[in-house]
Amino acid sequence: MKLGLGTAALGRPQYINVRTENIQKTNLASFRAQSFSVLEEAYSLGVRYFDTAPGYGLAEELVLEWLQTKNDPTIEIATKWGYTYTANFDEDATVHEIKEHSLAKLNEQWSFSKQLLPNLKVYQIHSATMATGVLKNQAVLAKLATLKKEHGIKIALTTTGVNQVEVLKKALDIQINGNQLFDLFQVTYNFLEQSLQEYAQELIQQKKTIVIKEALANGRVFKNKNYQQYHLLYKVLATLSQKHQVGIDAISLRYCAQKIPESTILSGASNLVQLQENLKAHTFALSSEDLLLLDSFKISSPHYWSEREKLTWN
Template identity: 50%
Template sequence: MEGIGLGTAAIGRPVYINIRHEKPGEVLSVPEFRKRGLAILDDAYRNGVRFFDTSPGYGLAESLLMEWLRGKDDPRIRVATKWGLSYAANFDRHAKVHEIKEHTLERLDAQWAFSEKLLPYLTTYQIHSATLETGVLDNRDILQRLHHIKKEHNIRIGLTTTGANQVEVLKKAVDIMVEDEPLFGSFQSTYNIMEQSLLQMKEIFAQTNTQLIIKESLANGRLMPGLPSKEHNGLYRYITTLAEQYNVGADAIGIRFCLDSFPGALVLSGASSSDQLHSNLEAKTFKLHEDELEMLGSYKIEPATYWDRRKQLPWQ
């Protein structure tokens, strides 16, 4: 499947930061939730998906993926997971705290002890939501430990970024050396029609053997037409026009924009149902023309504005 992987946040916990465009589904018990998650993993695999991204911060996602992988014998499957975020909501949809960030050596060691069970499918191990504020990129003990994991298991070390200064974090990370070699070989960042700051890194990524993973390609639902926002009416009309032209959903337009902006990158589907997954995967059936890419690109907004509005999105 061309450049499309499955992010497992939506199948590992019952709520996440987004705008819903469909009626809320029924409240499932934990066993029912697990069963549905396994079905979506099966569906993704049947449809050619071979890259899966997970995290301890995604509730059941890591253990769900481990259970699913026990029935597989396919060396093409690649898994990325993370450390630094813990799930705290305990399946309570109304919890005040859903996740806790802790970028300490103790947390790294504790989460790695579980995550390493994803081997041999585990190919990428990432710092979850690395920021300048936590100091994780200056912590030599953590960087040395990650380097040890990299060498012992022959896997990529990466990080994910979130926030208006994600490019600043990336620029710092690409220069980090441990034992005379770059530590990081994978970067997972937000990129979509509205938030295009990642383009500043395109040439740097092209010059290195870097794995780029794009998340939030649909801007947590904000790219989907139907929102009562006059500000983005022009964008919504154009996305709708393209969707009709290519006979796909608006979500496929958003994902295709990312695939065509960064050829060779992995773009994550965050599907929480098979219908969403199939609609997302339609992005592989066409390519946008240069003028269409330029027109979509013209709808970008300032990163500070984008991230300020993202902070206001509910957990649902």
């Protein structure tokens, strides 16, 4: 299996998550130093795929700073465009990010992101949806095709929301000068949100790269008294955790890797302990019976995303 490191939790002190206890005011300097150490530890443990975005606070800048300490062409950087971080590291902020899928925003954010070349291998529309019209914006699509040709990078998109599969299908139909534009798709997938499963084989047959995000369902895979409807899932995960002598995070990542072969699974670790626990996903395999049991906890996409919308930034 291939694990990558997502940097959303490294670039800003808050993210959408279930667990709200033990929130502390953040010292930006110490936060930055810890995030840098997580990048370094991931590299030392063999991770070579790093996913970032300007919408993740200081993450893209931090990845660039870290990358400049390396001289390793095997490091693959994926970044995005389309979100601007607005919270300014204020824990009391009510608006954390603004989405804008315009050509102007693409040009603005590319002007910084291009500094990640030549390690920059993947450039993504951040959270592409039908609603923003980005997949019909010919000026944006032409610009992305130009970047693909000039720099030899993969053009990609990330998906969020109930219409994930619809977005994937639409994107696969987009061609520029007779060639498919999109090469890679970063999609939410986990025990609860399994809609990708129905379309994964089509992507694989078309030789597209799949990257899995939110494998831990924003923390909902961990036992929580506010989610009593998942008590059977929590019981099964506790049993599997004991059986394989790993944490529930490793079970979650391993499940995704076995269900969507050849995909890259993103760890969202925010500290060294989480990272080390995530990487234990390499040390075992789930049985076919384990997989079938975990499959049974699938819920409808509308319910999944409705539940996610109620989560707070913390």
